[in-house]
Amino acid sequence: MDTIFLALRVLVSLAAVLAVIWYVQRRWARGRGAGHRKDIRVVSRQGVGSKASVAVVEVDGTRFLLGVTEQSVNVLNATPLQQPELQAVPTAPGFARILDLQQAQVSQSNAQHAAPVDPLRVEPSAAVTVLPTRRQVRSSLQRERAAGPFAGSILSPDTWRQAGAALRQAR
CATH class of the missing domain: 1.20.5 (Single alpha-helices involved in coiled-coils or other helix-helix interfaces)
Known part of the structure; x- marks a missing residue:
């Protein structure tokens, strides 16, 4: 017990x-x-000596190039980021036609029981959307993961990949 x-x-x-x-x-x-702060982002960091490095940091729409040593941090350059202009997305030429055909089909079926119009029939000249390849998606995901809190440090997986690639090239 x-x-x-x-x-x-x-x-x-x-x-x-x-x-x-x-x-x-x-x-x-x-x-x-x-x-x-959420609006401060370290874009990249590169060591240039045993105790010195250069870092690119984005803050409030400005990109700073910083020289970092044990004793100080110096701003080497500052450039404003250009915001990409938003462009109107062109609609496919067949989309308006599909809507018109659907409206015509509804009005015809209400007026009389006519043969249905095929709304999914699109001319061959309709715009085609090109999707990214798997390789492009993977590389963008790897860049996003590399920009995490360990970016540029020895704990970053991207650092180990680069070291492995450098060793393979040295052979």
Whole structure:
């Protein structure tokens, strides 16, 4: 009987310790995220010496080139980002025709029971949407993953891929 109570006390104590660890981790992560600004983004970082590097940072629509050493951070260059102009998306020439045919079909079926018009029939000159290839999608996903919190550090998977590629080229 004593062993059952001992086992229950151990399980309850373990659950309490795990709950405290979980709570502290959540609290620490939330507090850490509140101090960081969302509009600051490190685009890239490249080491130029043992204790010096160059970083490209975007802040509020401006891209800064920073020289970073142990003692200081210097702005080497600042350029405003050009915002891409939004362009109207052209509609396919067959889309308007499909709508007209559907409206005509509804009015004809209401007036008299005529043969249905095929609304999905589109001229061969209709615009075709070109989708990206799998390779393009994968490379864009890899770039997005590389821009995470470990970008440019030894913990980044992209750093290890580059090191492996450099070793393979050296052979």
